[in-house]
Amino acid sequence: MKTLPAARRGQAKQRNGELNRGLLLRLELPSDPGLLCAVRGAVERLTESFGFSAEECRAVTRAVDEALTNIIRHAYSGRPDRPIELFFRAVEGQTDQNASGGLEILLCDRGPAIKPDQMCMRALEEVKPGGLGLHFIQQSMDVVEYKRANGTNRLRLVKYVHAPKQGVNS
């Protein structure tokens, strides 16, 4: 059995500590498309219990599903046995509009680093199949950030709980 040097053990511990802070749910799964429906089910239940509206629940579920699809197709080229981790955390709101906070989802895979041009969205004016997943993610979430860290692709998605809009006279 291999053991990590003390310094690397410390880094790994710190990284795990960061990933686990405020954790609501953690999922670890292979890159098998047959498991997408199970993840959608879990995300639907979590977002419902989190207090999102039905429309927001569908948006978050769609974004996570599309992000996983991109990982399976592009990071792992369709291989069904590669590791994917998802971390779901509650985060504070940043403005008065989302004072009640939000849900952060971090998706991690160990595929090759994503090139900047792979994160570019195509124009929707052209009617053609493909290239819609990133649009769905961007349109469904308030924050979409990608970074490469420690040999891992990390896609961070945040959806804030938006207070229902009130009428002029209310």
Added chain:
Amino acid sequence: MQISSRELDKTTIFDLTGDIDLANSPAVRKAVLREMRDKRTPRVVMNMSKVRYIDSSGVASLVEGLKASRDVGSRFILFGLSTSAREVLQLSRLLRIFEVYDNEEQALAG
């Protein structure tokens, strides 16, 4: 997800049940393209009333069906879209591109 088909007077109706995602959208694509390109069916109708969820790969399969119908001069029709399916077609600005009806009766009469 399950796909079954019915034939009615120069029309094939695909009854889809379940979610359409990366795991099964290739089967939808294959069935639709076979109907269009190989069988040259004049009208292909997709019954989406039991499809609760469709992802971008499923939408891409529908777009391929639409393009194939234009290539061979047939009609490609959707009916019974769920709220979720309607949302993704709106997000992708494709809702106005497809011929969409509320139910089977309207789809066959259209």
